[in-house]
Amino acid sequence: MRTIRIPPGLADAVNEDDYPARFEWLAALPAVVNEIASDWGLELGDPYLPGGQCAWVAPARTSADDELVLKVGWRHREAEHEADALRFWDGNGAVRCLAARSREDTTAVLLERCAPGHQLSSVPEPQQDEIIAGLLRRLWARAPQDGHPFAPLEEMCGQWADSFELDFASDSRGLDPGLAREGIAMLRQLPGGADSRALLCTDLHAGNVLAAQREPWLVIDPKPFIGDPAYDVVQHMLNCDQRLADDPAALSRRMAGLLDLDPERVCLWLFARCAQESLHDVTMREPARRLAP
Numbered sequence: 001m002r003t004i005r006i007p008p009g010l011a012d013a014v015n016e017d018d019y020p021a022r023f024e025w026l027a028a029l030p031a032v033v034n035e036i037a038s039d040w041g042l043e044l045g046d047p048y049l050p051g052g053q054c055a056w057v058a059p060a061r062t063s064a065d066d067e068l069v070l071k072v073g074w075r076h077r078e079a080e081h082e083a084d085a086l087r088f089w090d091g092n093g094a095v096r097c098l099a100a101r102s103r104e105d106t107t108a109v110l111l112e113r114c115a116p117g118h119q120l121s122s123v124p125e126p127q128q129d130e131i132i133a134g135l136l137r138r139l140w141a142r143a144p145q146d147g148h149p150f151a152p153l154e155e156m157c158g159q160w161a162d163s164f165e166l167d168f169a170s171d172s173r174g175l176d177p178g179l180a181r182e183g184i185a186m187l188r189q190l191p192g193g194a195d196s197r198a199l200l201c202t203d204l205h206a207g208n209v210l211a212a213q214r215e216p217w218l219v220i221d222p223k224p225f226i227g228d229p230a231y232d233v234v235q236h237m238l239n240c241d242q243r244l245a246d247d248p249a250a251l252s253r254r255m256a257g258l259l260d261l262d263p264e265r266v267c268l269w270l271f272a273r274c275a276q277e278s279l280h281d282v283t284m285r286e287p288a289r290r291l292a293p
Contacts, residue, residue: 002037002044004030007051025074025105029056033072036108040099042070052221054079059113068098069111075102078156078202078223081149083109085199085224088148093138094219095212114218120209125240128206131217132236133258135209139219140198140229150199153227154191161187164276175278179288183275186268186293194228194265201232205239230256230265234273241283248274248287267291 006026014026033056037044045059055073062068073079083100090096091112099110120128144150161184168180201208201222212218233255237244243251252270256263271291277284 001034004033004044004056005047006030007047007049007056009049009051009053010056011051013053021105022074029072032103032106032108033070036072036101037070040070040110042068042110044070060110067113067115069095069113070108071111072106072108075105075107077151077159079107079221080151081224082107082222084149085201085222086111088142088144088199089139091214092141093135093215094222095210111220112212112214112218114210114212114220116211118211119207120211120217121206122211123206125206125243128236128240129254129258131209132204132206132233133255135217135219136201136204136229136232136259139201140232142199143197144199144226148199148226150224150226152191153200153202153225153231156202156225157187157191160276164279167279173279175285176289179275179278179285179292182292183272183278183288186272187276190231190265190268190272191227194230195262196229197226198229198232200225200227200229203235204232205236207239228265228269229259230261231269233259233261233266234269237270238273238277244274244287245283248291252291268293 014022041063042060047056047058054076055071057069057071060068060070083097086094086097096112097109101108120131164184201219202225203221203223204219208221209217209219237251237255240251248270249267252267253263256266271288274284274288274291278288
């Protein structure tokens with residue numbers, strides 16, 4: 001039995017949630033990791049630091065000396081079908097999934113390891129834009145057939161809108177009520193108005209793209225939903241702090257142009273997400289105001 005160390009990022013996230021079931025999951029995590037490693041015949045390294053908010057992730061080696069990554073996570077709705085999406089893409093722009101397992105409160109995936117593994121955030125943002133756009137084109141290239149397990153984007157956005165309304169009603173934190181109403185209206189309306197639908201990554205940003213040997217860059221950590229491709233560029237833009245603050249409309253137009261997307265829809269999606277984030281992040285209020293329709 002290997003001693004399983006809990007990364008500080010994961011421990012802090014569980015403490016911040018202050019959710020009893022998450023504390024129980026974290027307490028049981030070392031035993032679960034050892035059980036899965038034993039079942040899959042893995043030799044584990046120390047977890048990557050500082051660690052994610054929902055998963056324990058570490059390098060792993062098989063008896064055949066294959067260098068992989070083991071990810072054991074808290075089971076939650078947004079990442080429910082990570083393994084299904086990675087298997088659907090089958091290495092085309094994203095890491096490959098070699099094995100997966102789910103239990104009541106835990107998901108585990110055995111993944112291709114990216115080497116050297118540094119994040120796309122290590123390159124200038126204009127170059128990031130082009131690489132993100134190229135990866136998204138590949139991920140959207142093939143649509144899942146009927147009977148797929150992926151939920152519609154409407155479901156996630158509806159849940160976000162419901163949560164925002166409850167939080168805003170209890171404490172508006174000084175957010176302009178008109179901006180809040182318009183942002184939540186967009187979250188509810190936009191998903192159903194798309195001309196096309198694709199399997200989305202939904203959390204694609206430079207921190208979730210790693211340098212690899214099989215290809216220059218590969219996507220990790222998708223949170224897959226089916227929906228409007230114009231949504232899928234938004235998380236990258238939200239992570240471009242300075243450009244988002246300086247000229248959010250120009251950033252939106254650039255990403256729309258790189259992907260041949262409707263610039264108005266991309267702008268509305270960016271507005272909706274900025275408005276949503278504005279309740280807890282005051283730096284998002286000015287971009288939301290400038291993008292407001």
